[in-house]
Each structure stands twice: as C-alpha cells, then as structure tokens.
Amino acid sequence: MEWVTLVVIGFLVGLLVISTGGGGAAIYLGILTSIFGLAPAVAASTSLVTAFPSLIVGAYGHYRTGQIHFKVGNQMLITAVPATVVGALIAPYIPNRPYTWIVAIILAGLGVQILIKRFLSHNDRPVKHQSAQAALYGVISGILVGVAGLSGGGPIIAGLLVLGLDMLPAAATSSYVLVGTSLIGLIFHLSANNIDWSIGLSLMIGAVVGAFCAPRLLAHVNPTKLNDYAKPFIGIMLLFMGVRMVLPLF
Template sequence: MHIGLLILYGFLIGFILIFLGMGAALYIGCLITFFHLSAKTAAASALVVTLPALIVGTLINHRTHTIAYHHGNFLLKWAILGTVGGSLIIPFTNHSVYQLIISIILIVLASTILWNSILHSRKKNSSRLTKKYFPSFASTISGIMTGLAGMSGGGPLVAGMLLLDVPVTQAAATSSYIRIWTTLLGIGLHWHTMTIAWHLVVFMAFGTVLGAACAPLMMHLISQRNRDSISRVMKPLIAIILLYMGIKPFI
C-alpha cells in the first residue's frame, strides 16, 4: 500500500506538473505532510523526483511543437540568475528559518496563482509596464525557489508567460523546458549537501514519469476549449492545496 500510494501521488503530481506547468511544490507538501520528512530532505527529494517528469514532458512537447522557445530562452537567463542567488542564501539559514521561507513561498505562490486565475477569468489585459518587468521578475523568483527551497518554480514562470500573452498550453510546456535547466543547476549546486529519501524517491519518480508522459498526450486529445476549462478549475484547486500546505506548520 505504501508503494502504491507513492506511485499514485507521483502520477497525479507528474500529470499536473506537465499539464499546467506548475505544481512541483506539491511534492514537497506531500513528502512533509504524508511521509513526515523534514523540510530540507523533502525539498531535496522533490527536486530529484521532478527532473524525470520535466525531461519526459519536454521531449513530448518538443515533438508536438508546443514550446515557445523565444520566450523560454529569454526567461531562462533570469531563472538561472535566481537559482544561483538562491543557492548562495542557504548557508545563512537554519531549520526554522528554512521552514519559514518554504511556508512563505508556498503562500505567495498560492496567492499568485489565485490572482492570475482571477485576472484570466475576467480577461483583463496586462499593462505594458507589467508585461515589461513582471515576467523577468517572476522568472528570477522561480530560480530562487529552485536554488533555495528545492521547488521547481513553475507557478511564477507560467504567470509571467501568461502576461506575455502566451497561450496557457505553450506557457505550461515552456515552463517545463526552462525548469529542466534550473533543476539540473539546483541539483548540481547542492548535491554535496542534499539528503535524499531514495526509498521514497524511486517509486514516486516511477509514477511521476507515467503522469508526465500522459499529460502531453491528454492535451493533444482534448480541444482547446476543454483544455482552458480544465485549467481554470485546476489552478485555483492547486492554489488552495498549496495555501493549506503553507499555513499548516503554523496551525
């Protein structure tokens, strides 16, 4: 049953990760909430689990020409800068500060996704100033989340690309492409200090790859209208889950 749950959780989060381009923080929340790992071990383990899903999803999205490489390569530079910056902060944090940072990021990320969902549902156009500066800022925050907290930072990336008027499907696919590089960089920067729960990671990664492989195929099968409808439902749901995980340590 324990192995089955790991595979199931991995499958569901892997599917969400590629389908919406966000949700990797669910790995951390899942490992902390259901498997009682420490924040640092959960973050390191989540970073390793996320990588196979990103690679599989990106390869499939590349074959279907879903990735917006122009926007992706522009935001990638800022994400890498944020990843390196986030990794430099780690030596100055203890367990309680680290837990607080993760909780704050989860809460801010949940609020960002909810706000983005409200704007999208009302079909409000972003100002020119917002389009100019927010995507770069969001990409940098995404990198900091990877370098500091072991999150892949998909939420800010997707939000930034939507403000650039990138369709939600392309935004999700491009987010996965960017996060391959920041996740690899994050693992490389912290490999010597990472504590990974391999007994959980192996089985969860198996489910993750299955979910990640199914997501692009599902996106290809359903119509754009249904795709947008699912996205509008899933984004607030993920935001609420992340918000709960962020405030749980303080309850």
C-alpha cells in the first residue's frame, strides 16, 4: 500500500504548490530524503521528475483561466534558463557549506521583502525598473534549479509578489516560468541516470491530479482573501526555510 500513500502525498503537494506558485521540488526533496531515505543526488533528480509533469498541467490550467502574465513571465525566463544551465555546470565545484548559506540568505531575504511589502508598504504604484528586477529574480531561480535540483519557485513567486502582482496571477505566472526552468534542470539531472522511478512515478501521478484541480479551485476563491492570507504565508514560509537551512551548520 506504499504507492497509495505516495499518490496521496503527491496529490496534496501538487494541490498546494500550484495554488501558491511553487514547483514542489523542494518539498519533494525533503520528503524523499527525510521519509524515504534517498541519497541527496537521487532525491534531487527524482523530485524534478515528479514536479515537472504537474507544473505543465498546472500552468495549462492557469492559462485556461487567463491568469498568466506573459510579459513579466518571459522577462524572468530570459535570464532563468541560462542561469539554470550555468548552475548545473558549476554545481560539482561549489562546497556545500557556502552554498547552503547563500541559498538560506536568499530565501530569508525574499521572505522578509514580501512581509515588508504586505504589512509596511502602502504604495501601490508600479515598481520601477520592473524588467531588471524580474530578470534578477529569474537568475536567482535558475541558479537554484541548476545547482540544487529545486524547481526555483521561491524566488519566482516572491519576485512576482514584490513586483506587485496579486496572489492568483503570481501563482499562475510562476507556474509558467517554472515549466521552463524545471525542464532545463531535469535534462541535466536525467543525464546522471539516478532517478528512483518506483517512488517518483507514484508521487507524480498524485501531483498531476492535484495540479489539475488547483486552478479550478482557485477560480472560486475570493481574490482579496487569497492575497490577505497567502502573501504572509509565502513570506513566513520562505523565512522559515532560510533559517532552517542554516541551523544544522551551528
């Protein structure tokens, strides 16, 4: 009955991450290493394989509802894709400790930025230099995908929220961007041939079903309430992830 448990876990994660604009690879990575005991390299490859099909389904669902902002999404993709390639190429040469600190600082900083914008900023004017900021967030996301085998959703959704998008279009646009970055990262990790298909396929099936349901559920959610609750949740989650990453280093 292990496969039933995996399908249920995949469904819940797929539903959550497509609703909040993530890719899910980071969550799958934690589940695969902590619960199923996979080696980090195997878990990274398996997590991308698991997350990628659900991202395609989720992005298409958001496209059908008309929530994707292609202009800012493409601005991110232009830098995220080459950054993913660079990250994958330099990954074998980065010591684990410095990399952990860099990622933790990025995640925590993005979380703080979202919380400040949500609770302390009352300026709703368009963000200046939007194209440059979108490109920067794309670079950060691409490096995380290439180096760590994550889907890079944290910087993308954080960047979109900071740039002024509401939660629903931010989640939709993030799913669109992550299809591109995850595909590049997946190609590099597939070449290593270290995927645990027995676990990954069951998680993938559940994740695809969850991703299919997410855009349809979001279409019935009050946008104002979604912003009020989801933005602080994303900010706190990113801050928590950043702090948790460095705690074992002390």
